[in-house]
Amino acid sequence: MKIAVAGKGGAGKTTICATAARLLARSGHRVVAIDGDTNPNLHTAIGIDPAAALPTLPTSLASQRFDGPRLTASIDEVLQRHAHLAPDGVHLVRMGMPQHADEGCMCSAHAVVSAFLADLDADSEAVTLLDLEASPEHLSRGTARHCDVLLLVAEPYYRSLEAVRLQASLAAETPISRVAVVANKCRQGTDVDAITEFCERHELDLIGLLPWSEAVLGADSATRPLIDFAPQDDMVSALTALVTSLVEEPSAEMVTASRRGTFAERPSRADSSTETGV
Numbered sequence: 001m002k003i004a005v006a007g008k009g010g011a012g013k014t015t016i017c018a019t020a021a022r023l024l025a026r027s028g029h030r031v032v033a034i035d036g037d038t039n040p041n042l043h044t045a046i047g048i049d050p051a052a053a054l055p056t057l058p059t060s061l062a063s064q065r066f067d068g069p070r071l072t073a074s075i076d077e078v079l080q081r082h083a084h085l086a087p088d089g090v091h092l093v094r095m096g097m098p099q100h101a102d103e104g105c106m107c108s109a110h111a112v113v114s115a116f117l118a119d120l121d122a123d124s125e126a127v128t129l130l131d132l133e134a135s136p137e138h139l140s141r142g143t144a145r146h147c148d149v150l151l152l153v154a155e156p157y158y159r160s161l162e163a164v165r166l167q168a169s170l171a172a173e174t175p176i177s178r179v180a181v182v183a184n185k186c187r188q189g190t191d192v193d194a195i196t197e198f199c200e201r202h203e204l205d206l207i208g209l210l211p212w213s214e215a216v217l218g219a220d221s222a223t224r225p226l227i228d229f230a231p232q233d234d235m236v237s238a239l240t241a242l243v244t245s246l247v248e249e250p251s252a253e254m255v256t257a258s259r260r261g262t263f264a265e266r267p268s269r270a271d272s273s274t275e276t277g278v
């Protein structure tokens with residue numbers, strides 16, 4: 001399964017991608033994590049030394065075909081030469097990033113990621129996670145078009161949800177078969193109600209409610225992956241439930257642990273204030 005993670009800036013895409021990658025590897029999946037952000041930081045969140053020299057995928061790896069970019073080498077060769085080993089056996093590959101000011105657009109870097117995803121086998125034991133940048137450019141460039149699932153991460157405020165709505169409408173024009181919303185940084189029942197109402201109103205498939213977590217901030221400050229810094233944290237439990245239902249029971253009704261537990265005492269819709277402004 002190939003899962004792309006997108007959403008507005010700072011919504012939690014990298015945190016979710018990194019933690020999900022480690023969790024899935026621990027549960028026995030072969031995991032490839034792709035840093036598809038030209039301002040990359042997935043390696044730090046996943047547990048690779050931030051100071052390590054980590055070459056990116058060379059643009060010469062993609063050749064243009066009538067049906068879009070494809071790799072000029074086999075997936076195995078690309079992984080052998082260009083992947084970096086992260087904890088729990090996750091393989092990390094990184095999209096190219098600007099090396100100099102004024103060097104022009106990043107189309108060819110996006111094309112390599114698109115080619116990599118096109119050539120990757122749809123093996124049920126393997127999971128690929130693509131951490132995207134905040135701009136919707138990955139949709140106009142077709143970077144994630146070979147993914148099976150697009151997870152759109154939203155924070156409980158209007159502009160973040162609007163960004164997700166825009167990306168969902170663009171994604172509907174791609175071959176991606178499932179587009180779903182994951183709400184992150186939910187602090188209270190009113191956040192959950194506001195997001196639920198927004199998603200219902202815009203016919204968005206809300207599959208996860210992840211809590212606000214001080215441990216995520218603590219992990220960032222300590223430059224450590226969340227899963228190592230606070231393995232028992234509610235955010236990790238909620239993500240475990242989310243990725244398990246997404247990958248191992250993809251057809252089951254997806255109800256996250258956070259929905260069952262963390263927000264069990266949320267107020268009724270009638271009690272909700274407009275405090276989140278959604």
Ligand SMILES: Nc1ncnc2c1ncn2[C@@H]1O[C@H](COP(=O)(O)OP(=O)(O)OP(=O)(O)O)[C@@H](O)[C@H]1O
Nearest residue numbers: 009010011012013014015134185211212213216220
């Ligand atoms: N559930 C959470 N609770 C509290 N803070 C969180 C949570 N998830 C993410 N954060 C914090 O939000 C900030 C942004 O997180 P992250 O880098 O994962 O977002 P992003 O969407 O990848 O950002 P960008 O658009 O810059 O790539 C970080 O400081 C992170 O610690």
Ligand SMILES: [Mg+2]
Nearest residue numbers: 013014037132
């Ligand atoms: Mg990020």
